[in-house]
Amino acid sequence: MRVYAANIPLGRALGMGILLICLGPAYAAKNSPPAQVTMVATMPATFSLQAGQAAIIAGTGTVQVQRTGHGVLLVRGQLLNKGGRAILHIPLALAANTRSFVVQANMQDGNGRGTAYLMAPGLMGRRMPMRGQTFLAMAVARNHGREFFALDHPLPSTLEIVFPELPSTQSGKFSLTLNMRELGY
Numbered sequence: 001m002r003v004y005a006a007n008i009p010l011g012r013a014l015g016m017g018i019l020l021i022c023l024g025p026a027y028a029a030k031n032s033p034p035a036q037v038t039m040v041a042t043m044p045a046t047f048s049l050q051a052g053q054a055a056i057i058a059g060t061g062t063v064q065v066q067r068t069g070h071g072v073l074l075v076r077g078q079l080l081n082k083g084g085r086a087i088l089h090i091p092l093a094l095a096a097n098t099r100s101f102v103v104q105a106n107m108q109d110g111n112g113r114g115t116a117y118l119m120a121p122g123l124m125g126r127r128m129p130m131r132g133q134t135f136l137a138m139a140v141a142r143n144h145g146r147e148f149f150a151l152d153h154p155l156p157s158t159l160e161i162v163f164p165e166l167p168s169t170q171s172g173k174f175s176l177t178l179n180m181r182e183l184g185y
Contacts, residue, residue: 047071059086093154100183120157133181
């Protein structure tokens with residue numbers, strides 16, 4: 001017994017149907033723009049915080065800056081002021097592989113009378129008192145014309161710490177930790 005669909009044998013009808021199904025996408029592929037494929041790789045956030053030679057202005061004393069991990073610096077010192085305020089400048093190079101980051105300071109020793117300010121082009125920061133844990137500045141890559149910061153293009157900046165007037169007989173010891181972390185957007 002033969003089955004016919006509109007007077008066409010079933011085998012021939014299936015063959016024509018398969019041919020039409022195969023030719024349709026082939027014809028569409030020739031006349032369509034190429035498809036765009038996007039791959040997203042997730043990388044862990046990496047930070048680099050490097051310091052140059054510290055300079056004490058309008059005062060005398062000692063300052064040590066040492067790296068204690070990726071994106072972490074320990075700044076320790078003792079100021080012997082001669083009756084005026086003391087200013088400390090530390091050149092920094094900030095680098096990250098994220099869209100944004102913040103620089104945070106944690107005061108561990110000291111009288112909390114000083115202020116810290118992190119300055120760089122495109123860095124959003126303000127002068128903050130040196131008490132406990134505080135955010136000094138933040139940076140967003142889009143403010144620098146990029147989608148992401150790059151580890152091989154550090155952002156040059158300067159950390160300025162201002163200590164108020166100390167009596168000439170008093171010394172000021174201080175210790176603070178600087179670190180970087182991802183801002184999240």
